[in-house]
Amino acid sequence: MGWSEWVRGAEVEPSLYASDLSRLREQVDTMIGAGVRVFHFDVGDGHFVEPITIGPIVLQSVSEHAHAAGAFFDVHLMVERPAKYFEPFAAAGADSVTFHFEAVDDVAGTIATARGHGLQVGVAFNPESEPGAVAAVAAAADLVLCMAIHPGYSGLPFREEAFARVGELRELLPAGVFIQVDGGVGEGNIAELHERGAALFVAGTSVFASADPPEAYRHLAQAVQ
Numbered sequence: 001m002g003w004s005e006w007v008r009g010a011e012v013e014p015s016l017y018a019s020d021l022s023r024l025r026e027q028v029d030t031m032i033g034a035g036v037r038v039f040h041f042d043v044g045d046g047h048f049v050e051p052i053t054i055g056p057i058v059l060q061s062v063s064e065h066a067h068a069a070g071a072f073f074d075v076h077l078m079v080e081r082p083a084k085y086f087e088p089f090a091a092a093g094a095d096s097v098t099f100h101f102e103a104v105d106d107v108a109g110t111i112a113t114a115r116g117h118g119l120q121v122g123v124a125f126n127p128e129s130e131p132g133a134v135a136a137v138a139a140a141a142d143l144v145l146c147m148a149i150h151p152g153y154s155g156l157p158f159r160e161e162a163f164a165r166v167g168e169l170r171e172l173l174p175a176g177v178f179i180q181v182d183g184g185v186g187e188g189n190i191a192e193l194h195e196r197g198a199a200l201f202v203a204g205t206s207v208f209a210s211a212d213p214p215e216a217y218r219h220l221a222q223a224v225q
Helices: 021-033 056-068 083-092 107-116 131-135 162-172 190-196 213-223
Strands: 011-014 038-044 072-078 096-100 120-125 143-147 178-182 200-203
Touching: 011 038, 011 213, 021 056, 021 213, 056 072, 056 083, 072 083, 072 120, 083 096, 083 107, 096 107, 096 143, 107 120, 120 131, 131 143, 131 162, 143 162, 143 200, 162 178, 162 190, 190 200, 190 213, 200 213
Parallel strands: 011 200, 038 072, 072 096, 096 120, 120 143, 143 178, 178 200
Antiparallel strands: none
16 A cells, blocks of 8 residues: 555644654544544654654554554654665554655665665655755655755744745646645645645644644644545
């Protein structure tokens, strides 16, 4: 299976980095019960981005249980030398990995390496990079992730220029490559991002900072269905 089977028209992906990690399995169960199909799993190495976040051991603690319930894990590698992490994350239960355009010299070769580990694969790019440059080398990926904030921290405000960047990507990429948006996604912008061509929406603070995360997820999902 892969993204073409996971995506039900559009998917809102709760970002576990924003969850209460002391209750991670409970929160994963609750969100699956609310209808979540794909969880976003943010990995920072303290180099490519400043924070050191969560790694394969944390993923392994919930992946088998979540897989049995029909959920999948989309691992966002905000790291230098991302290819060295593909094998440990595959072993820990990752279903897809996304690396940054800015972190590698050979995008096509890195995509091929991820596939060699049985992983779906995406290419992310920061607000400072041009959509056209990314689209020119990412057509073999399953998704392209347009960052609407500078990566590393949850809760930063959405950058309005992401609307146009998503639209440009949709014009340049093959129809089978999904566009994902991460950073400040919420009820105020998700519908327009969907109209511009995005199908995958990472939602951290807008879900887990809510008093009722399942209801917050359902509101976002309904906005793009």
